[in-house]
Amino acid sequence: MRTMKLFGALAALLLVVACESTPEDMGGASGAGAVAPQPTTEIIVEESVTYPPGSKEELTALYGDRVFFATDRSDLQGDARATLEGWAQWMRQYPSVTLTIEGHCDERGTREYNLALGERRASSAKNYLVALGINPNRVAIISYGKERPAVLGSNEFAWAQNRRGVAEVN
Amino acid sequence: MAIRRATATILGGLALALLVFGQPARAELRVPITEGQLEPLPIAIMNFATSESGELANLGVKIAEIVREDLERSGLFKPVDERAFIETSVAFDNNPRFGDWRLINAQALVVGRVDAQPNGEISVQFRLWDVFAEEHMTAKKFNGVPDAWRRMAHKVADTIYHRITGEEGYFDTRIVYIAESGPADRREKRLAIMDQDGANHRFLTDGADLVLTPRFSPTAQEITYLSYLDRKRPRVYLYNIDTGQQEVLGDFDGMTFAPRFAPSGNRVVMSLASGGNTEIYTMDLRTRRVTRLTNHPAIDTHPSYSPDASQVVFESDRGGAQQLYVMNGDGSDVRRISFGDGRYATPVWSPRGDLIAFTKLHQGRFFIGVMKPDGSGERLLTSDFLVEGPTWAPNGRVLMFYRQTPSDKQGGGGKTRLYSIDLTGYNEREIRTPVDGSDPAWSPLLLQ
Numbered sequence: 001m002r003t004m005k006l007f008g009a010l011a012a013l014l015l016v017v018a019c020e021s022t023p024e025d026m027g028g029a030s031g032a033g034a035v036a037p038q039p040t041t042e043i044i045v046e047e048s049v050t051y052p053p054g055s056k057e058e059l060t061a062l063y064g065d066r067v068f069f070a071t072d073r074s075d076l077q078g079d080a081r082a083t084l085e086g087w088a089q090w091m092r093q094y095p096s097v098t099l100t101i102e103g104h105c106d107e108r109g110t111r112e113y114n115l116a117l118g119e120r121r122a123s124s125a126k127n128y129l130v131a132l133g134i135n136p137n138r139v140a141i142i143s144y145g146k147e148r149p150a151v152l153g154s155n156e157f158a159w160a161q162n163r164r165g166v167a168e169v170n
Numbered sequence: 171m172a173i174r175r176a177t178a179t180i181l182g183g184l185a186l187a188l189l190v191f192g193q194p195a196r197a198e199l200r201v202p203i204t205e206g207q208l209e210p211l212p213i214a215i216m217n218f219a220t221s222e223s224g225e226l227a228n229l230g231v232k233i234a235e236i237v238r239e240d241l242e243r244s245g246l247f248k249p250v251d252e253r254a255f256i257e258t259s260v261a262f263d264n265n266p267r268f269g270d271w272r273l274i275n276a277q278a279l280v281v282g283r284v285d286a287q288p289n290g291e292i293s294v295q296f297r298l299w300d301v302f303a304e305e306h307m308t309a310k311k312f313n314g315v316p317d318a319w320r321r322m323a324h325k326v327a328d329t330i331y332h333r334i335t336g337e338e339g340y341f342d343t344r345i346v347y348i349a350e351s352g353p354a355d356r357r358e359k360r361l362a363i364m365d366q367d368g369a370n371h372r373f374l375t376d377g378a379d380l381v382l383t384p385r386f387s388p389t390a391q392e393i394t395y396l397s398y399l400d401r402k403r404p405r406v407y408l409y410n411i412d413t414g415q416q417e418v419l420g421d422f423d424g425m426t427f428a429p430r431f432a433p434s435g436n437r438v439v440m441s442l443a444s445g446g447n448t449e450i451y452t453m454d455l456r457t458r459r460v461t462r463l464t465n466h467p468a469i470d471t472h473p474s475y476s477p478d479a480s481q482v483v484f485e486s487d488r489g490g491a492q493q494l495y496v497m498n499g500d501g502s503d504v505r506r507i508s509f510g511d512g513r514y515a516t517p518v519w520s521p522r523g524d525l526i527a528f529t530k531l532h533q534g535r536f537f538i539g540v541m542k543p544d545g546s547g548e549r550l551l552t553s554d555f556l557v558e559g560p561t562w563a564p565n566g567r568v569l570m571f572y573r574q575t576p577s578d579k580q581g582g583g584g585k586t587r588l589y590s591i592d593l594t595g596y597n598e599r600e601i602r603t604p605v606d607g608s609d610p611a612w613s614p615l616l617l618q
Contacts, residue, residue, distance in 0.1 A: 109531070110516050110531070111382060113469060113471060113515055115471075116443050116471050117469065147380060152353070152577055152579055153579040154555070
């Protein structure tokens with residue numbers, strides 16, 4: 001594994017840790033990944049941290065595996081676009097990899113509308129990848145509406161985490 | 171909504187009937203169910219007599235019990251405690267001693283009997299008496315195989331309900347719904363079916379595939395629903411209740427969902443989502459020909475036909491947020507009908523044609539309501555953290571929906587339950603299910 005990638009993976013991990021420790025920042029529509037983490041000298045690099053090339057684990061470590069949406073919206077905000085740009089770069093690196101983007105909603109909508117909204121969100125993410133030059137045949141989408149929340153609980157934090165598009169590596 | 175409004179009593183209703191008809195001796199025993207919560211009508215239902223022994227001997231008691239439960243659950247009737255009965259036996263072809271029934275304030279009396287037939291079937295017959303007018307109101311006899319005794323009991327209740335309220339009954343019906351179990355993030359959902367009173371419950375799918383939003387065909391023999399079969403793209407399926415066979419409807423490039431039968435049963439109307447756009451289509455079940463009804467970049471979903479199939483109500487966010495729209499059966503002349511505060515969703519046309527039931531979202535709460543097809547006369551029947559997905563009883567007087575409780579971080583709460591409620595907003599009742607339940611659909615009255 002190249003140093004740059006490892007650094008990227010660690011940076012992503014740091015970001016995850018940072019976000020988990022400040023849930024109040026997640027309540028809004030912006031979601032995770034808004035701020036690039038500051039490098040720190042106190043992190044000990046574990047040389048055993050590697051991921052199979054082209055795997056979901058690698059994608060997650062490098063860029064995160066999900067983008068977030070505002071309530072009843074499917075447009076991509078800046079942080080979501082940055083994540084998708086990372087996915088596109090990664091897909092160019094592994095030309096045989098295909099993704100399925102799952103569109104999800106929070107529980108505060110009706111069932112059928114949320115199925116449609118989840119489809120719209122997944123499509124929105126896919127369209128951006130295609131705009132970045134990814135072959136549309138490499139990106140499938142599926143909507144789960146409000147059927148598969150990532151975070152349990154009836155609160156703003158959980159709802160913000162559940163309004164998401166998630167990349168699954170096929 | 172357990173609040174009860176004491177309005178006219180039955181006696182008041184009778185007095186009104188006397189005024190209207192001016193003939194006290196002919197006063198019609200009647201519950202005017204359109205007027206909101208009344209005092210329920212006291213009705214005495216005797217155990218059905220039988221001269222049979224063995225298995226059949228108990229049927230008379232069990233049938234009477236089901237009739238009492240059906241009528242009681244409607245909120246319009248109050249079965250009189252049998253222990254209060256003075257006259258404990260009434261020969262089927264004789265008049266009862268009306269004075270004995272007046273003494274315990276039974277306004278109506280049901281006498282019935284169960285007999286074995288030479289062909290192995292049973293007959294269930296009953297008489298309905300107006301105690302105060304001392305009049306015979308109706309009598310009916312049902313024949314069937316012994317195993318059909320529950321359905322015959324429901325038909326007795328339907329007949330009584332119809333005779334006294336003037337509305338069709340809804341007791342000989344079934345409910346198909348989604349049985350839920352497990353934590354919210356990996357909820358197992360199964361197609362399940364039961365009688366309207368919860369009896370004869372059975373699961374139709376095993377939970378391996380996520381299933382949602384089942385709806386009955388007009389014959390109640392088929393169900394159309396959404397399944398994520400084999401974790402592929404979600405698709406609309408048909409399920410045949412008799413054979414247990416499942417069949418995907420069409421081969422679309424995208425997700426099909428929100429299916430519902432047309433009143434004729436020959437077509438299914440549904441949504442197709444593709445490329446971020448959701449439109450409404452109908453499919454002819456015989457020719458499999460597909461017709462597109464909407465053409466708009468917004469989300470157009472949850473279609474429901476008017477009973478004469480001339481119009482379709484649906485929800486769309488074409489105006490910026492979910493609202494209700496009505497279009498002609500061919501997709502022409504789309505007009506918005508909901509203009510209140512908040513978002514409007516899941517419209518369902520009443521089988522009577524006079525109202526559209528919906529889910530409303532406003533200020534963080536969910537409501538179940540009804541409005542006229544032109545959008546006027548909106549009434550909200552119940553509200554909570556999450557109530558959703560109304561379905562009509564076949565007489566258009568009762569609705570069923572589901573309620574979900576809030577959940578906590580540990581995965582507690584988040585319970586889903588089925589409820590019925592009168593069109594008046596009164597008589598909300600939980601429909602008990604073996605596990606959690608959502609997405610109920612009420613069948614039409616079952617055929618013979």
